[in-house]
C-alpha cells in the first residue's frame with residue numbers, strides 16, 4: 233500500500249481528536265510537485281543563513297572549530313554501519329560511542345552530520361563540505377537501493393518489528409528522523425536532488441509500514457521517543473506539496489500530549505524533555521502549513537511553560553533528561569545532568585517559530601539567554617568538543633565528548649548548533665528589520681538592495697554599531713531589541729546624533745527612515761549585575777551580568793584530564809560524571825544590590841594579586857578581566873571569583889548559591 237486512502241485517512245482523523253485535521257483536508261492542496269502554501273500568518277521571518285556571514289569574534293571562532301571537526305570525520309567511517317546493514321562491503325574502522333555497531337541508535341549522527349554540512353555550507357560557503365555531503369548522499373542512495381529501494385538506516389527493519397511487538401528497542405524513529413532531516417537539509421542548502429529522492433523513498437517505506445498499524449497500536453508506538461518524525465514529514469509536504477506526507481506526519485502528532493497542551497494543561501511532569509520538545513516543534517511546523525489556531529495555541533502554551541516556568545537562569549531546561557517536578561519547582565532540580573544541550577537546541581528552534589508568529593522581544597530575550605549561556609560555552613574552544621549537559625549543581629565541571637568515541641545525541645545537535653550561529657540574529661517583514669541578537673555579522677538583503685554590517689565585541693563591550701550600505705535609498709523600520717536586562721536604559725545615536733531612546737526592557741527601539749549608504753546607528757546597552765533567584769527558593773540565587781550567567785570559579789582540585797572527557801570504553805554511559813562534586817560556600821550578602829559587594833576584578837580598589845584564580849583557559853580569563861566580565865565576591869570567608877559560565881573550562885564551578893542576608 234503506497235498511501236492512505238481517503239477513507240482510511242478519515243478514520244485516522246476520527247481517532248485523533250485534533251480539530252486541526254479538518255483544516256488540513258479543507259485547505260486546497262498545491263499543484264502536484266510544487267511547494268505547499270503556508271496558511272498561517274507569519275509576521276516575521278529569519279533571513280536564510282546564506283545571507284548572514286559571521287565576522288571575527290567568539291561565534292566566528294567556534295564556527296571555525298566546528299568546521300574543522302566536520303572535516304576530520306571520515307565519510308567511510310560514518311557510512312560503515314549503513315553499508316554493513318545493506319550488505320555492502322566496508323572495511324572502514326568503526327566509530328565508537330553511540331555509533332558503535334552494537335549500539336541501537338547507530339546512524340543517528342550521520343543525519344546530524346548531513347544537516348551540519350548543509351548548514352555550514354550556507355553559513356560559510358565551504359565547498360569541500362558541500363561536496364562531501366553530496367558524496368555521502370550518493371553512497372546512502374546505493375545503500376537504499378541495496379536494501380530494496382525504501383529502507384535506509386544503519387540497523388535492520390527488524391528494529392521496527394520490535395516497536396510493534398512492544399519489545400525493548402532504542403528509538404528507531406528518532407534515528408530515521410535525523411537521517412531524513414539531514415537529507416532534506418542537504419537538499420535545501422546544497423541543492424542536491426538525490427537527497428530529496430532518498431528521503432521520499434524513506435517516507436514511502438514508512439507510509440507502507442504505518443499503513444499496517446492500527447491507531448491504538450500507533451498510539452503505543454508514539455510512547456517510544458520518535459524525534460521530530462512529524463516535523464520532517466510536514467517539511468517533506470512543504471517541499472513536495474504531496475498531501476500524503478502531511479497525512480503521514482499527522483500520524484506522528486501525539487494526541488494525548490497535544491490535547492492537554494491545547495487545553496492549557498501542563499502535564500509535562502515525568503516526561504522526557506527532549507522527546508517532548510521535538511514533537512512540539514512538529515506541531516509548530518504544522519501550524520505554519522495549515523494555519524489552525526489550535527496548533528498555535530498548544531505550541532505557545534508549551535513555550536511559556538518551558539521558557540518561563542521550567543527553565544533555569546541559563547535558559548536551559550530538564551534534569552536527568554526529564555521534567556521531574558511541577559512548573560516553577562526547580563530548586564531541588566540541580567544536578568550533574570541538568571539541562572541537556574539537545575533541549576536548548578530544540579527550544580531555540582521552537583522560539584524561532586514562535587517569534588515569527590508574534591515578533592515580540594520576550595521570545596528574542598529567551599533566545600539570547602539560552603544562546604549565550606546554553607549554546608556558547610558548551611563547546612571547548614581549545615578543541616571543538618561539546619558537552620551533553622551543563623551541570624548546575626555546585627562543584628561539578630563541564631564534561632566534553634571525544635571526537636570519535638562519543639557521538640551522543642548532543643554531539644549531533646552540537647555540530648548543528650555551531651554550524652548555524654548566524655541564525656536568528658536578524659528577522660524581517662516587508663518593511664521592518666529586526667536586530668535580535670548582538671553578534672558581529674554582515675547581513676545581505678538583496679530584495680532591498682542593502683547590506684547591514686553589525687560590528688560589536690558584545691558582551692565584552694556594551695556598544696553595537698550598525699552600518700548600512702544601500703544600492704539606492706531604502707525606507708525601512710529598524711527595530712533593535714532592548715533586552716530584559718537593560719534596566720538602566722539604552723543610548724542610541726544615528727549618524728552621531730543622539731536619539732530619543734525611551735524604550736523599556738523587553739521591547740524594541742524602533743526608527744523608520746530612508747536609509748542610505750554610510751548611515752550608522754550606534755547603540756549602547758549598559759550592563760549591570762542582577763540576581764536570578766530560584767522561583768521556589770528565593771535564597772538560592774544565581775548572579776548575572778547583563779545577559780551572562782556568572783559562575784564561581786571553584787578550582788580544579790582533584791580534577792584529572794580523564795574526568796573532563798567522556799569515558800571512551802562505556803559507550804552507552806560515557807557521558808556520566810566520574811568523580812564527586814565539591815560543595816560551594818554559602819555567600820553572605822551585605823546588601824540586596826549585588827553591585828555593592830560583587831566588584832569587577834579590574835576595580836582599582838581590589839588588588840588583582842589578592843584574587844585567587846584557577847583559570848582553565850587563561851586566554852579567556854584574561855579577556856574576561858580586561859573587559860570587566862570577571863568579578864570578585866568581597867566580604868566572604870574565602871576569596872571567590874566569578875566569570876561568565878560560557879567561559880569557564882577545566883575547573884569546578886558554581887552557578888546557584890545559598891545566599892544569607894548579613
Ligand SMILES: [Zn+2]
Nearest residue numbers: 572574641642
Ligand atoms: Zn542530547
